[in-house]
Amino acid sequence: MTIELPYQPLPIDQSSVRYQHGPNSIQQQGVPVGTVVEFEWNHSTLYPGTSRKFWVHVPQQYCPGEPTSLMVFQDGWLYLDPEGEVRGGIVLDNLIHSGDIPVTISIFLNPGIFPESEQPKNRNTEYDAFDGRYVDFLLTEIIPQVTERYSVSEDPETWGICGGSSGGNCAFTAAWLRPDKFRRVIGFLPSFAQIPNGNPYPELIPNTTTKPLRIFMQAGHRDLHWNEPDRNWLSNNLRVTAALAEAGYDFRLVLGDGGHSPNHGGVLLPDALRWLWRWQPKQARPRGVLRMEPSCFVSRSELLGFLR
Numbered sequence: 440m441t442i443e444l445p446y447q448p449l450p451i452d453q454s455s456v457r458y459q460h461g462p463n464s465i466q467q468q469g470v471p472v473g474t475v476v477e478f479e480w481n482h483s484t485l486y487p488g489t490s491r492k493f494w495v496h497v498p499q500q501y502c503p504g505e506p507t508s509l510m511v512f513q514d515g516w517l518y519l520d521p522e523g524e525v526r527g528g529i530v531l532d533n534l535i536h537s538g539d540i541p542v543t544i545s546i547f548l549n550p551g552i553f554p555e556s557e558q559p560k561n562r563n564t565e566y567d568a569f570d571g572r573y574v575d576f577l578l579t580e581i582i583p584q585v586t587e588r589y590s591v592s593e594d595p596e597t598w599g600i601c602g603g604s605s606g607g608n609c610a611f612t613a614a615w616l617r618p619d620k621f622r623r624v625i626g627f628l629p630s631f632a633q634i635p636n637g638n639p640y641p642e643l644i645p646n647t648t649t650k651p652l653r654i655f656m657q658a659g660h661r662d663l664h665w666n667e668p669d670r671n672w673l674s675n676n677l678r679v680t681a682a683l684a685e686a687g688y689d690f691r692l693v694l695g696d697g698g699h700s701p702n703h704g705g706v707l708l709p710d711a712l713r714w715l716w717r718w719q720p721k722q723a724r725p726r727g728v729l730r731m732e733p734s735c736f737v738s739r740s741e742l743l744g745f746l747r
Contacts, residue, residue, distance in 0.1 A: 456696040463709035471499035485576040489551030496545040506592035508543040513606030515547035524705035566605035574613035599623035605630040627704025631675040644682035654690040655711045661698040
């Protein structure tokens with residue numbers, strides 16, 4: 440099938456490019472709004488002394504007892520803020536309602552801070568390290584607080600992780616080290632360039648048995664140090680995606696004209712989630728079978744899809 444796209448002229452001046460949000464990043468009339476529950480975590484054993492907040496987005500279509508997919512977003516509030524660049528909750532509501540992605544419980548997790556310290560942020564320590572401490576932190580300290588309250592599938596094919604900048608390479612590392620848990624990855628402008636001791640992935644990927652990952656990445660022509668020989672965010676992202684291509688991974692790279700900003704990634708989030716899941720609920724549901732439970736919300740679009 441050939442898909443024709445409308446012509447869009449390229450900007451000549453790339454010094455300040457901003458992308459406009461599409462309809463899936465805007466609250467739509469008639470779309471059920473999920474519930475956002477706030478949590479606080481001050482008892483970490485893997486990052487002692489840190490404090491952080493996280494938010495759990497529960498779609499209105501969630502049915503207790505029916506396992507859902509799971510997404511974990513780093514830099515939690517930045518990705519959840521309905522007036523920000525990413526607007527994760529709005530995007531999830533729209534895509535779940537339209538049937539483009541499955542019903543998904545999502546965690547929006549802030550990096551840790553040291554409340555009493557002169558250097559309070561623990562973000563780079565958590566996100567940029569090439570080790571398993573952060574993903575272990577997710578699996579042993581954060582996610583259990585969610586799974587004890589909500590029904591989440593244990594199938595790693597239904598678990599995704601997303602982040603931007605240092606949160607992007609953090610998401611990649613979490614899935615790389617634990618593909619038995621996370622198999623779908625979104626990385627916006629990942630900061631591979633500032634991983635301590637250097638970016639290992641261009642050499643590591645082609646020399647490691649292919650992992651069952653699906654990876655969506657976004658890079659920017661004017662990302663940090665884009666035309667410099669050292670710590671070049673653009674070239675490091677291109678090297679990682681080249682290695683993924685040569686190793687036969689299921690990946691997609693979107694290259695934009697912006698700088699190191701969450702704008703382009705935020706605009707791309709609906710398409711990234713659609714591509715990540717490639718969900719086809721109509722084909723998956725046997726025709727003539729509609730199961731309804733008193734505790735479940737069935738949207739108008741789901742009902743119409745069933746009747747077609």
